[in-house]
Amino acid sequence: MRRLAGIAGAAALALTLTGCAGGADGDDRPHIVVTTNILGDVVANTVGDAAQVTTLMRPNADPHSFEISAREAAMMRDADLIVSNGLGLEEGLQRHLDQAEDAGVETYAAGEQIDALDYSDGEAAGTPDPHFWTDPARMLDVVDGLEKAAEDIDGVDEQAVDEAAAAYVTELEELDQEMTDSFAGILEQQRSLVTNHHVFGYLADRFDFQVVGAVIPGGTTLAAPSAADLRDLTEAIERAGVATIFAESSQPDRLIQVLADEAGVDVEVSELFTESLTEQGQGADTYLSMMRANTERITSGLSPGPID
Template sequence: MRRLLGAAAVIAVATTLTACAGGDDGDDRPHIVVTTNILGDVVANTVGDAARVTTLMRPNADPHSFEISAREAAMMRDADLLVSNGLGLEEGLQRHLDKAAEAGVETYVAGEQIDVLDYSDGEAEGTPDPHFWADPARMRDVVDGLEAAAADIDGIDDQLVEQAAAAYQAELENLDQEMTDSFASIPEQHRSLVTNHHVFGYLADRFGFRVVGAVIPGGTTLAAPSAADLRDLSEAIEQADVPTIFAESSQPDRLIQVLADEAGVDVDVSELFTESLTEKGQGADTYLTMMRANTERITSGLSEPTD
């Protein structure tokens, strides 16, 4: 019998957007604009009070396809620093990122600061995987580079940046250790991951999991599975004796239905927060709470014996 683990739904809220003109009375701190909400949280924690941070992507949005207004595009071009994920993640935003860079805006591309992995299978095989935040060690590399980029902004208090970044690095180090300890409890034969699309390659690489497959074969939610993809996934699930499949919090029902009706697979499905933060109090309102929630659900789901 299929079970749905975790929160039944995750409700998105709008991330507060700083007005590009007249909306920051008396606030003359440098302005950092960030594309995704996961990075937005990381940036805010890294720079602390040294800068004001605007995040463009609303909670629970899809980083592959979210769009922005003309006012927000202008904000990008006026930023003191523009921070993006890179590696092809922000597909719907790329033209605005390119225009801002052409206009001379200082940019920080997080994906350029890490040891990049390529997708190992599916339609995206051989192309860079942009989902590096699943590995807290790589996120520490991102914070290192971000601290340096922020300190170079004209007029910023680099001592405030240094203090905030050091405190956040300590939290990331604690997170890494918590994840290491938790995953160590999963039996070796159950350390296999199946998701609705490829988002955990970096987690698997860092913590010794096997990525069995994904319902959506590409690295983006804009792709779609074929009947052959589903048959192959069904066989892989059965061969690996996978007890739980993990779905993004916004799409668990769709995943269950696809597997049950088209692939003939009957397994537990656990919701994870993969590509977006949530509203406060809804389970993943910061990068740290998101990763801790996912760690608990992965550990619980893969530690359960199969029937």
């Protein structure tokens, strides 16, 4: 169940960003394998020291295209629990997820725990949007379900999970309030978002932004924009009077720089951390730090400048 804010004590567990087929020798705790590094950080904070957590996706990777080794695939089949996005984000891992589930491994699909949104345009229109982590309120639902799934693992310390999850829920609630307060300073007519591809649907839904469009059509980075796509988006940017276009840290920003030039207006380009955590010390090595960095950059990019 969702905990109220104010429960003290933060239990954090460093992610095992793996190239190996298991954890430390002699570690007899239950083993949870997580597909993406954003979810890996959330899982580690939710279960604390009650389980060993291995994250497959390395820092600064693209969740749509990263792949794993045969050894890592075998590790998935030996896990006590596999945690995945569940809405088709990890396109290169789907067959491994299916094989592990067929082998009887317990799985937790985070996207099945939330009120999912569908893409509204492009080739992906009508299919579920997997980028739910841009809304911290939905991540509270993910943690609620994850806590229950972890406590169902044989041999897990349920009290340790309960305490760690409660502490992390408090941090998520604080993040949600910080984002609400920060975005309140952006005028309604300036709440327009443009980025590499459609990744901000949930943030827009939660905090009343308008997604003007994306350079890459659809919900995956594996697609490519046509000249007509770029022309249509340029026109939409001009109509909306967009001041800043946001480039994603997991992708080169060449296309978005071209779009900014093509728009023929004074448009800034600002980098956001959207689909991957960074290496430690690079600005977004946890889910919380990623969301705080993005909140600051979105607020700065879309807020009015000083009056001369």
